[in-house]
Amino acid sequence: MLSSRVRLVATTARLVHSQIYSSSRSFMDLKALLCSLNDFASLSFAESWDNVGLLVEPSPPHTVNTLFLTNDLTEEVMEEALQKKADLILSYHPPIFRPMKRITWKTWKERLVIRALENRVGIYSPHTAYDAAPQGVNSWLAKGLGVCTSRPIHPSKAPDYPTEGTHRVEFSVTHTQDLDKVVSSLKEIAGVSVTSFSARADDEEQTRLSLNCTQQALMQVVAFLSQNRQFYQKTEILSLEKVIKDILCYSAVLFDKFICKKHKVVMKALLVSCFLYREESPVKVVALCAGSGSSVLQGTDADLYLTGEMSHHDVLDAASQGISVILCEHSNTERGFLSDLRDMLHAHLENKINIILSETDRDPLHVI
Ligand SMILES: [Zn+2]
Numbered sequence: 001m002l003s004s005r006v007r008l009v010a011t012t013a014r015l016v017h018s019q020i021y022s023s024s025r026s027f028m029d030l031k032a033l034l035c036s037l038n039d040f041a042s043l044s045f046a047e048s049w050d051n052v053g054l055l056v057e058p059s060p061p062h063t064v065n066t067l068f069l070t071n072d073l074t075e076e077v078m079e080e081a082l083q084k085k086a087d088l089i090l091s092y093h094p095p096i097f098r099p100m101k102r103i104t105w106k107t108w109k110e111r112l113v114i115r116a117l118e119n120r121v122g123i124y125s126p127h128t129a130y131d132a133a134p135q136g137v138n139s140w141l142a143k144g145l146g147v148c149t150s151r152p153i154h155p156s157k158a159p160d161y162p163t164e165g166t167h168r169v170e171f172s173v174t175h176t177q178d179l180d181k182v183v184s185s186l187k188e189i190a191g192v193s194v195t196s197f198s199a200r201a202d203d204e205e206q207t208r209l210s211l212n213c214t215q216q217a218l219m220q221v222v223a224f225l226s227q228n229r230q231f232y233q234k235t236e237i238l239s240l241e242k243v244i245k246d247i248l249c250y251s252a253v254l255f256d257k258f259i260c261k262k263h264k265v266v267m268k269a270l271l272v273s274c275f276l277y278r279e280e281s282p283v284k285v286v287a288l289c290a291g292s293g294s295s296v297l298q299g300t301d302a303d304l305y306l307t308g309e310m311s312h313h314d315v316l317d318a319a320s321q322g323i324s325v326i327l328c329e330h331s332n333t334e335r336g337f338l339s340d341l342r343d344m345l346h347a348h349l350e351n352k353i354n355i356i357l358s359e360t361d362r363d364p365l366h367v368i
């Protein structure tokens with residue numbers, strides 16, 4: 001029955017589906033691993049401008065014994081990944097962003113692709129999907145601030161982020177001719193809105209249907225699917241209610257004198273290499289953003305902006321409004337998340353594969 005294939009997770013924003021993992025204890029098929037990574041943090045929460053997911057794929061079948069985590073995939077990091085026999089590199093920042101017109105030995109990004117394919121190593125990037133995940137980068141960054149409450153500053157700009165419903169259900173319609181029948185049956189359920197469906201040009205050429213629904217309607221949707229299993233496959237159910245957007249604002253209990261007395265703790269927690277703040281300002285509300293926070297923090301009412309980098313003029317703007325600024329260098333606000341990620345993925349993947357952290361990955365800027 002459906003209930004044995006699909007688990008509902010009501011308290012976290014995890015994507016749950018019927019994918020069955022490889023039975024091997026030391027390998028996972030790449031496709032199964034990608035499904036499981038999507039369970040951990042759905043790529044649908046990435047920003048529309050981003051380039052996330054599987055960016056380099058060795059010819060199938062491809063099995064993964066070692067997953068290699070890095071913040072940035074430089075040539076030095078690639079060399080380390082190859083030495084350590086990585087089968088898949090998870091690079092938080094996408095090493096391919098702008099379209100490539102050729103793959104030659106001329107530029108370092110092209111060389112990365114060549115090295116990866118010649119050595120049968122896949123490259124996967126989650127980037128802003130992990131920023132938005134409840135257990136993601138911004139949540140990790142906030143840990144350095146101690147106990148505090150939080151809320152998103154901006155709503156997610158993800159293209160298919162729902163405006164209604166508490167759950168999203170996605171599945172593939174087995175036969176295209178059944179699509180109208182399935183859609184009209186589901187639309188009859190109160191609280192269901194079909195958000196999109198399209199013929200996917202993947203290897204199985206199936207039609208993918210996506211709908212948002214209320215908690216109450218979800219039970220009816222599941223019942224419909226359960227009674228009509230011939231119509232669909234590859235079901236995914238996503239609970240949307242606990243999704244954290246990409247930015248957090250902290251209203252903290254302990255922030256009076258926090259910066260003056262505890263900034264060394266913050267620095268240690270975040271590996272801060274550079275900071276600027278106004279000592280005379282009491283800090284009660286912190287707006288934080290991993291990476292480059294200028295545009296997203298601009299105009300936010302807070303005592304302190306905490307981010308990786310801001311332009312000189314944006315810092316001046318903040319200072320003119322009495323807002324303190326801590327700048328940690330871009331990737332110092334991101335990289336530390338990877339050790340948390342390794343532990344979470346070990347548990348999520350049930351220790352089926354090796355997961356290792358890069359030792360050569362580091363911020364390119366050093367304060368001397
Ligand atoms: Zn970044």
